[in-house]
Amino acid sequence: MSIAIEMPKLSDTMTEGTLVRWLKKVGDNVTVGDVLAEVETDKATMEMEAFDEGVLAEIYVQDGNKVDVGQKLALLLGKGEKIDPNEPKPVQANKPSPEKNEDKPGGVPPIESPETKAPVAPNVQQVPESAPTEAGTPGRVKASPLAKKVASELGVDLSTVTGSGPGGRIVREDVVAAGKSSPPAPAKQEVVARPVAPKSPAVVPALEDKKIPLSGMRKTIAARLLESKTTIPHFYLQAEIDAEPLIGLRQLINAAAESAGLGKLTVNDFILKATAVAAARVPLANAAFGGDSIVQFANVQLACAVAVDEGLVTPVIREAQNKSISQISAEIKDLASRARSKKLKPEEYQGGTITVSNLGAYGVEQFYAIINPPQAVIVSVGTIVKKPVLNGAGQVVPGQRMILGVSCDHRVVDGAVGARFLGELKKFLESPTLLLL
Secondary structure: OOEEEEOOOOOOOOOEEEEEEEOOOOOOEEOOOOEEEEEEOOOOEEEEEOOOOEEEEEEOOOOOEEEEOOOEEEEEEOOOOOOOOOOOOOOOOOEEOOOOOOOOOOOOOOOOOOOOOOOOOOOOOOOOOOOOOOOOOOOOOOEOHHHHHHHHHHOOOHHHOOOOOHHHOEOHHHHHHHHHHOOOOOOOOOOOOOOOOOOOOOOOOOOOOOOOOOOHHHHHHHHHHHHHHHHOOEEEEEEEEEOHHHHHHHHHHHHHHHHOOOOOOOHHHHHHHHHHHHHHHOHHHOEEEOOOOEEEOOOOOEEEOEEEOOEEEOOEEOOHHHOOHHHHHHHHHHHHHHHHOOOOOHHHOOOOOEEEEEOHHHOOOOOOOOOOOOEOEEEEEEEEEEEEEEOOOOOEEEEEEEEEEEEEEOOOOOHHHHHHHHHHHHHHHHOHHHHHO
16 A cells, blocks of 8 residues: 655644655665654754655655645555556655755756856957067068067168068067168157056956845744734833842852862853743743633743754743753753754744743843744843942942843733733842752
8 A cells, every 4th residue: 555755744833844865765665663854844853754664665855855744755655566657646846945056947046156256257369469470461570579679779660671580580680680781760769658557457246135045944933023023012121130149159159060070050041040930930921822811831831042053943941940050051051052953853942931032142231032922921131241330338339230121922911910020030130049949
């Protein structure tokens, strides 16, 4: 019995995928659980497993092509079965991967960069000035360079001289002899030296606009964030955090961790833990709009925005409210590393209930992030800035400050709820030892 292998839906937002490469070839035996191919979705590169057994009889989609979810990729036959020659093969609308830019019908034409696109030189045959003139050409003579020089000094017209060299070429002796037999040449006029015209600079090709095809990830980001900004009523809150206690505690912990051979903590690790605790203490911030209801989640599934080459991925730390800072630190480092190499599984980046986006490492002091639907809250984190501040006694002292922003879905979170959540976040970051309890 023949079985069609189709492009599976490997994520909740996937509408198409790129078949990166086949790991099985035509004629191979396939058993349930075998990895047939690698497929790139809008978030990760994943392995496509077989759900049936048989022999891989035909492959319809070649490596590097994009196909829609549900499109037939290959044909699997039972052992001993043969392909019916009368059965029509599926017509494949394969889409070349944008990275390949293959010059095929329906594909994206290759884009030449200004660095690689060389200017085409005109087809002009260049002749050196000292090249001898062809004999017999009217108005031109065939003479050696030395003969020309001597003729110029003696005032001899080369067109009146008969050459004795090979092929009638005029040589020095011919010019000297002609100078002796010719009447004195008129006095040479003073020649005014003219400046040599500078060579024209090499033609530099003009910069060209570059058209970059959208990757699957970029399409998903565009669609989801457009949906977020046009359908979710955002409102924004902001607070300045005294980061001095956080920096001091982190330095103390990392010094002890280094001597013990343990991993160091980052500022972001503390922020993630504080967000999880604050969301657990203000449950309405850990919720989503459900159309005719508000869904309040039982656990904090904490998503953290990670920048990758093609855009942004938000891997999720499950039940973050129950994990220590060191557990959160180790988990997010592993998730971020696999996100950048596109090795995340769908369950590792789906189902987040609240998100943290941190641009502090880029020197950004403050910003407001766009809510990641269907979530109701996203926390935006700026860099720590050293600045003069007033202490409790009214004195100006050096301090370290950090701006936290919170973007809220007003259908779920009212201003007072958002303020309570931000207040909890501020409290735990300004008294970070509470996060260790």
